[in-house]
Amino acid sequence: MADEAKYRVGMVSKMTGLSTHTLRMWEKRYAAVLPKRTEAGGRLYTDADVDRLRLLHKLVESGHSIGGIARLSDADLRHMAAAFPIASSQLAPRHLPEVRERVLAAIEHLRTDEAEQILSRAALSNEPTEFLKGVVAPILVEVGDRWERGELRIAHEHACSTVMRGLLFSLMRLYPTNDARRRAVIATPAKEEHELGALMVAMLAAMHGWSVLYLGPNLPAKEIAYAVTDTDAQLLMLSITNLKPKESEREIAAIESALPERVGILVGGRAAKVPPDSRAQIQQDLALVEAALSC
Amino acid sequence: MADEAKYRVGMVSKMTGLSTHTLRMWEKRYAAVLPKRTEAGGRLYTDADVDRLRLLHKLVESGHSIGGIARLSDADLRHMAAAFPIASSQLAPRHLPEVRERVLAAIEHLRTDEAEQILSRAALSNEPTEFLKGVVAPILVEVGDRWERGELRIAHEHACSTVMRGLLFSLMRLYPTNDARRRAVIATPAKEEHELGALMVAMLAAMHGWSVLYLGPNLPAKEIAYAVTDTDAQLLMLSITNLKPKESEREIAAIESALPERVGILVGGRAAKVPPDSRAQIQQDLALVEAALSC
DNA sequence: GAAACCTCGACAAGACCTAGACATAACTTA
DNA sequence: TAAGTTATGTCTAGGTCTTGTCGAGGTTTC
Incomplete structure (x- = not known):
């Protein structure tokens, strides 16, 4: 046809x-x-x-x-075209929906270099929170959806995660953090392998001047507590997107009981769930997370 | 072609x-x-x-x-270009053992920003292969060993991996690849979660002008084959450090059978094992991998 | 029957080729 | 220090190659 x-x-x-x-x-x-x-x-x-x-x-x-x-x-030919994006077509993709479309198209064809290029430009010409909420998060969701619908494959999902991970990591480093007083530890509890939410938050925190210790996904409660205590951090941020409610509650309770009182705990992500008597706050919205970080 | x-x-x-x-x-x-x-x-x-x-x-x-x-x-030339801006500042410790010590000390105290700083400087003032063989790989091994001996915790290991991942990713991007002819796909087979070897190789490949599609860890055979075919890559590189010999052989056989003849396969890592009749080559030594990439 | 296509040959503008001359700056040597 | 030498980028001249466009003459499609 x-x-x-x-x-x-x-x-x-x-x-x-x-x-x-x-x-x-x-x-x-x-x-x-x-x-x-x-x-x-x-x-x-x-x-x-x-x-x-x-x-x-x-x-x-x-x-x-x-x-x-x-x-x-x-x-x-496609590869060469991707190498010459500056020429005419893509000067400053400020329009977020267009950025999303173009990145998704690039991912679909496994052209990660092109995706990276578009994303980096968009990241620099947009407000960071807007960029995360309007580009990174929607793309991750969309790729996940399309994968579930069978329109994309695991390879695409991997490629996308890899690109985003690298991008967020680089962006995080753009903000040099010398503020010893505001230290945050960011991680994902045991069994939670999905780290991109944590990375987004890490980037936000770094942007707001926090000194970030990013520990990556799937870390046991004891280890998280140790890291927080050892570095004297004031804030622990967790991202939970794939755990069952029970697991989420259990892990958070375990972490909480091992932490000194003064440490704030902020939990985000689709599957975040805290025990009833917990002092941990749930915060799903990136803008609110940002608000919490800036005080 | x-x-x-x-x-x-x-x-x-x-x-x-x-x-x-x-x-x-x-x-x-x-x-x-x-x-x-x-x-x-x-x-x-x-x-x-x-x-x-x-x-x-x-x-x-x-x-x-x-x-x-x-x-x-x-x-x-690349060496000169990399060395030039650093030459004046002489902040960079050129002595590799010292770099290792300082990075390990930083990791031990969960000071990832410090580790990153030392590593970035060392990366720019050394031959990339030397840097990988003399700094990155030994540190990863050492952290693993100390963890097994109970001297370091999972948190340290996570922090170290995260730093290295970010570093290698950034370094990979230093080499812009316009070469449409030499495309390589790099990944880790299913169940192999350990991605740092793959990242090192990806960086080497990028450095040698290959256009790299890095897909990260734990990818099923079908997906790897799809990515290679779809992007028309000439070379597939796999890194295997934690699989059992049987698993390694099985995955590689599965991948191989789904690939066109012309695609070269290079397997590295501690636990690499290929089936007897395979055309895949095992290459443990980074210098030899580099040699394979430069032709 | 008009519009759209086909092939072939011709043509002009511009991109390239080689060879050699020149201008300038940096380095050597007397 | 002055004069000579070397290194290096730029320019010109005359010729070749590349490539988009046209036109002529004939065929197909609608």
Whole structure:
């Protein structure tokens, strides 16, 4: 259905912006695409052909010579196009929905470098909280959903997590923390493997001048308590997205009982649940987390 | 499909900021790069050429004379470029054992920011392979050992992994890859959670100009195969440190059977084990991995 | 029958090629 | 210190190659 040859040359000309002359020349001289023919000899292009021609057009406009790139594989072309994003198309993607779309498209094709590039730019040209709430979180949710619907694979989910992890980590380091008085420990309790929420929070905390000790996912209660005590931290932040309510309560109770009174505890994430008598606060909304951090 | 030289001199001029005159002169007088030619005699540069020219340009701008550096190897150039900004500040401890000691001490006190700082400096003032073999790997081993001896806790191990992960990730991004021809997928098979070996290899690959798709740990065979096929990669690198021999063999066999012939497979890590009739190569030594990557 | 296509050959603008001259700055040597 | 040498980027001139566009003459599609 999709690989049916259906477009004639005039149509393709309108679709790609290349003249029919040019289309024929690119075929004759460089074999850029080799469309099927009707019995009478008329050219019939597929969707794939059109995509390829668009790509070639874009690359030629950005300075490549058609003779040099016409015979490269589609994959190579896409890769080259990703390497020249600055040229015309993506100067400053400030519009968050567009950023999301483009990142998702890149993830879908496993082009992590492209995703990283778009994300880094967007991160720098947007308010950090907005960026987290409007780009990072929605993308993670969307990728998760699409995976559950079978539209994406585990490989995509891994690629996405990896990109986000690296990005958040780098962003976190943008904020040099010298404030010894405000130290926060951030981690994920035992059995909770999902660390991206914790990373987002870590970034927010670093941004607000906290000195962050980020310990990553899946850490036993004892260890978390030890880290907090040893570093004399004032705040412990936990992220819980996949635990059962019982597990969540148990872990938090265990951590809490091992901590000195003065330590604040902030728990976030979809599956956060604290025991009834706990002093730990649940805070789902990133903006509220931020508010808590800035005081 | 293999060795695509695709940029003509005008394009390269735009990419590097050097005039076409200068490009030709550097070639004629100093053989700085020796691009392939079209049948008609036109220059055709590869991505590697462009990278090299960028490097040379940078070094020339920072005071070196082109005649003096034009014939040096890529590795030497990169080394010079990395060493240059640090040379003046001499803050960086060059002595690797000292770096190790200081990082370990920082980890012991959960001072991750300090560990990061020392590591970043050391990374920039040393040959990457040396850095990996002399600092990153030994520290990971040492932390593991001390943990087993009860001298360090899980929290330390987590903190250490987190720091290293972030560091390797950032270092990987230092090498922008425009080379569409050499694509590598790097991951860890199902059940293998230990990703730091894979990250080290990913960094090496990026350094050698490979375009790296890093997928992280614990990925099922099908997914790995899908990613390789979908991205048209030439090389798959796996790291296996904690699997049982049987598991290792099973996973690799599964991956291998789902891959096209042309894809090279390189397996590293303490617990790497391949089935007897496999075409996958085992390579434990980072220097040898590097050798495999540079050809 | 008009519009859309086909092939082939021609053409002009611009990108490139080589070779050699030149200007400037840095370094050597008398 | 002055003069000579070397290193290096830029320019010109004359010729070749690349590539988009046109037109002529004929065929297919609607």
